[in-house]
Amino acid sequence: MRPVDLARPHGLSGQAVRNYEAAGILPAADRTPTGYRRYTPLHAAALRTFLALVPAHGHATARRIMTLLNTGATEEALTAVDAGHAELLADRRTLDAIERALAELTPGPASSPAHRATTVGALAHRLGLRPATLRRWERAGLLRPGRERGTGYRTYTADDVRDARIVHQLRRSGYLLAQIAPLLDELRGATSPDSASAAIAERRRRLHTRALAMLNASAETGRYLGVLDGGGAGGADGPAE
Known part of the structure; x- marks a missing residue:
């Protein structure tokens, strides 16, 4: 030939x-x-x-x-x-982790600015982590807590708590901090349950095609x-x- x-x-x-x-x-x-x-x-x-x-x-x-x-x-x-x-x-496990993390994006009444912020110790206790872990995530750019006037203590709003839960879920799924940053940005961009569901469905379609x-x-x-x-x-x- x-x-x-x-x-x-x-x-x-x-x-x-x-x-x-x-x-x-x-x-x-x-x-x-x-x-x-x-x-x-x-x-x-x-x-x-x-x-x-x-x-x-x-x-x-x-x-x-x-x-x-x-x-x-x-x-x-x-x-x-x-x-x-x-x-x-x-990739399939990644998608499952993202789907679980997206469940944390459902807004609740705690989103109100008037809601009392959470301290680093309280948040660490809630997630079963050490405060040092949350501070390390902050240094990696994954969390952005505010600071209390006068004392300079970290304060976590409802959105910060949501992000911490997402990071915690992805870490439990084996993700490195550097891998989590783009995923977290994507999850933060999910403006509604419908948009999140559509994104997950499209990812699953691509995985099916590749399989x-x-x-x-x-x-x-x-x-x-x-x-x-x-x-x-x-x-x-x-x-x-």
């Missing part, structure tokens, strides 16, 4: 196929005596596998998996696949391994490029 023969069914250009070969995504092609590339069913299987891996694992990881497979580093390639599935599971892509990629990878194990370059050569 010529590069264009390999590329056309996937809406690619012949140059894209040559680039994939140069990057190690496709095995090195044999050459005719005049230097033209000759692609085989092995290369067609490699291209199908790579194109299935991209939506499942991203371009960089898909490229790494293919280069590992093509150089015989099968265990390393499968480890990279496993890491992608573990990441998907972590299906991973299933397809795993199937293609398994078929490609079978071709590699069987030497699968068989079949008559098509016309040279």
Whole structure:
């Protein structure tokens, strides 16, 4: 097969196929005596596998998996696949943690400015934490308590308490402080239960789509391994490029 023969069914250009070969995504092609590339069913299987891996694992990881497979580093390639599935599971757990944290965003009567602020000790006791933990979260920019006039003591409004509960929930789910900051900003931006529900539904849809892509990629990878194990370059050569 010529590069264009390999590329056309996937809406690619012949140059894209040559680039994939140069990057190690496709095995090195044999050459005719005049230097033209000759692609085989092995290369067609490699291209199908790579194109299935991209939506499942991203371009960089898909490229790494293919280069590992093509150089015989099968265990390393499968480890990279496993890491992608573990990441998907972590994303699902992230979404669950966000959903639980969003439950803390429901405003209550304590949102009134007249409500008496909570002290660091009282809040720490309520959450089962040490005051030092709340101060560390503050230094990380996750909490923004006010200060009492005269004494300088920290005071936590209802919104501050809500944020502390969110941080506490995400920390219990294994998040690092640096990971929590963007999530907290997103949660603060949920202006209503409807907007929060819509955001969660969209995230779940994306996870579902990625999970299906991973299933397809795993199937293609398994078929490609079978071709590699069987030497699968068989079949008559098509016309040279």
